[in-house]
Amino acid sequence: MRKVIIIRNKIIYIFIVIMAVIMLCLTTYSENIIMAKSKDDELISNKIKAPFYPWDNELPNIETPEGFQWREFQGTTLNFVVENNINANILSRECRNFTEKTGIRVNIRPMDYSTMINKINNDFISERGKFQLVYVDPYQTLNRFHNNLEDLNLYNNDPRMPHIPGGMEDFFDDQVNILSYFGDKTKLYAIPFDTTTMIFFYRKDIFEKYREQFMAENGFDWTPGQKDFTWERYCIVSKWIDENVPDEEVKYGSAQMAQLHNSVYCDFSNVLESYGGDYFDDPYVNTLGVEKPKMVSIKNNNLEDGLSMYKQMVEVGAPDSINWNWTDTAEAFKNGEIAMMANWDENGAVVENPNLSKVAGKVGYSILPYGNVRSANIYGGAGIGINSNASKIEKKAAWLFIVWATAPQTQSMVLWEPEGGSMPPRKSVYNSKEVQDIIENVKNNTNEISNLNHLPALLEVWKEDNVYFRSKISNFYFIEQIIINNVRDMVKSDLDPKVVADKIFKELSLLQ
Structure with a gap:
């Protein structure tokens, strides 16, 4: 009996020793985990991560x-x-x-x-x-x-x-x-x-459905984004859609934003810059900016070309768009009323939302049409x-x-x-890998996140040859008003683009 008790005590002793060892190991392990966590939290120069987000191994952290x-x-x-x-x-x-x-x-x-x-x-x-x-x-x-x-x-x-x-x-x-x-x-x-940033929105379903018919009648591919898709051809396409596509599918070929508003300045400036025009030529005027520009760079030929083309664009567009700003034009597009528009890229989320848009899943995106110099896409x-x-x-x-x-x-x-x-x-x-994957998926038509379908077009727009940065000067408000008032008067009152060009040049020169 005594022998049994001794054996039992030894077993208990061994069990206690084993449990002590296990507890020691667990304690050490826990301390190591805590130390590792502490080290993981510590950053360069004794900084730790902020409390907002989990640690990100790909993007910079707060x-x-x-x-x-x-x-x-x-x-x-x-x-x-x-x-x-x-x-x-x-x-x-x-x-x-x-x-x-x-x-x-x-x-x-x-x-x-x-x-x-x-x-x-x-x-x-x-x-x-x-x-x-x-x-x-x-x-x-x-x-x-x-x-x-x-x-x-x-x-x-x-x-x-x-x-x-x-x-x-x-x-x-x-x-x-x-x-x-x-x-x-x-x-x-x-x-x-x-x-x-402004990009080009178009009804992909309309362009695909009528592509062969249009090419047979006009002799060129009307797919936006190509170098030969110019503002001149944009007007041809808009007029053709008006005359050949039933109103049940789309009412108008295009629309502008010619309201007495900042929108007409942006809308016209895209066209002016595509024809090689701009307002000033001072160093850094389009990037860091200048207090007061000294070099009015608008040349009458470039300005007149841009004005003539913009006037034609308004004439072939939805009649009411002479009074629209960018919000009105976006509304008309998502309601299926127009087939083409230049507008801010952020509208991509709305036009691809089936709860808000009649054209979700039917939209294509590209850079804006070309002038005789380049495609110019205004940054905002x-x-x-x-x-x-x-x-x-x-x-x-x-x-x-x-x-x-x-x-x-x-x-x-x-x-x-x-x-x-x-x-x-x-x-x-x-x-980041996620963004690059999305871009690749959109290009391969395998993207499942529809509100990101415009990303490749936007990134094409941001290239140096395509993006347009406005003049950044302290009295820009007055310059903008000169452009807004004169361009608006031209399209509303059917004024001669050459007369308007001369007037704009003189008014800008008086600001110097």
């Missing part, structure tokens, strides 16, 4: 300086007036993540372009600082009010503050020059936010800046929002969301 507290400015409320586009709409919803982690509330107020510009300008003029965060249009705000914008280098170069992930070099170079600086690169006024991106009239705390809170809102992970949401599809201004996103 880094937190050692000792920095993301809730340092909790309770702060910021106002952000922004153009009503897909970037703003998606950001409004996703901003809850930022508020939960920082305690900073951001009132994002999307509105139409003209109202937004007026509100921003009035806030700067009054110096009230009502809108601490500013949607910085390079041609309406950055050019006129850069002295009212905070120099963001103060925050991006401060080792105690979070920085733009990937640095400014992760943004496309030309877009940074246009959206972030004015005159030189001494001060950083805005961080690139959106990249709206904007940045986010900080109002210099905001308080010190508001400025720092606004900087945290900018770091989050322009991070590649946040901007990628605007690309991947079903109602999104807008390409971020970041090289890292463009070079």
Whole structure:
């Protein structure tokens, strides 16, 4: 009996020893896991990842300086007036993540372009600082009010503050020059936010169905995107569709946006630049910008050619489009009323949405038609800046929002969301495997994400030979009004393009 007890005690002892060893191993393992996790969290220069997203091994991450507290400015409320586009709409919803982690509330107020510009300008003029965060249009705000914008280098170069992930070099170079600086690169006024660019939309189903018939009658392939698809042929195609395609399939061949609005400036400028024309020829006038241009570069022949072609385009387009802006034209296209339009790429998400569009799955995309020099596709991106009239705390809170809102992970949401599809201004996103796969799938007609079908066309548009950057000058508003008023008068009152060209040249020269 005693022997049994001794054996039993030995077994218990051995069991205890084994359990102790196991516990020691588990403790060591747990400590190793914790240490590994700690090491995984630590980044270069003793920085750790921010609390917003899981660690991304492909895209630059938001880094937190050692000792920095993301809730340092909790309770702060910021106002952000922004153009009503897909970037703003998606950001409004996703901003809850930022508020939960920082305690900073951001009132994002999307509105139409003209109202937004007026509100921003009035806030700067009054110096009230009502809108601490500013949607910085390079041609309406950055050019006129850069002295009212905070120099963001103060925050991006401060080792105690979070920085733009990937640095400014992760943004496309030309877009940074246009959206972030004015005159030189001494001060950083805005961080690139959106990249709206005009591309060509057309009814792929109509073009495929009637292709052979059109070629037999006209002797050329009408597929958009080719170098011989010119504005002149665009007019021929538009007229042919009007005369040969039943209204039940599509009512008009094309439409313009000739309203007394910024839209007619953009619409016409695409055509002018395609014929070799532009407004000024000063160095950097189309990138970093200049205070006051000295070289009026419009030559009457180029200007007259562009005006003549634009007048013809309006004449063959939907009659009501003489009073349309880009929103009206996009509405007509998605409702199946027109077969072709030049418009902002962000409309791709709407026209491919079967709940909103009658033409979903029937749309093709390309660069704009050619003039006698090139295809010119106007760029319309904007940045986010900080109002210099905001308080010190508001400025720092606004900087945290900018770091989050322009991070590649946040901007990628605007690309991947079903109602999104807008390409971020970041090289890292463009070079990511997911984006490259989508581009390849669209080219091979195997893409299943329809709101991204326009991406190859957009990236073709962004090539140096195809993209058109406007003149960025401090008094651009007055120049734009000269173009808007004269082009509008020409198409509305049937004026001679040569007379209008002379008038525009004289009025621009008087501004010097």
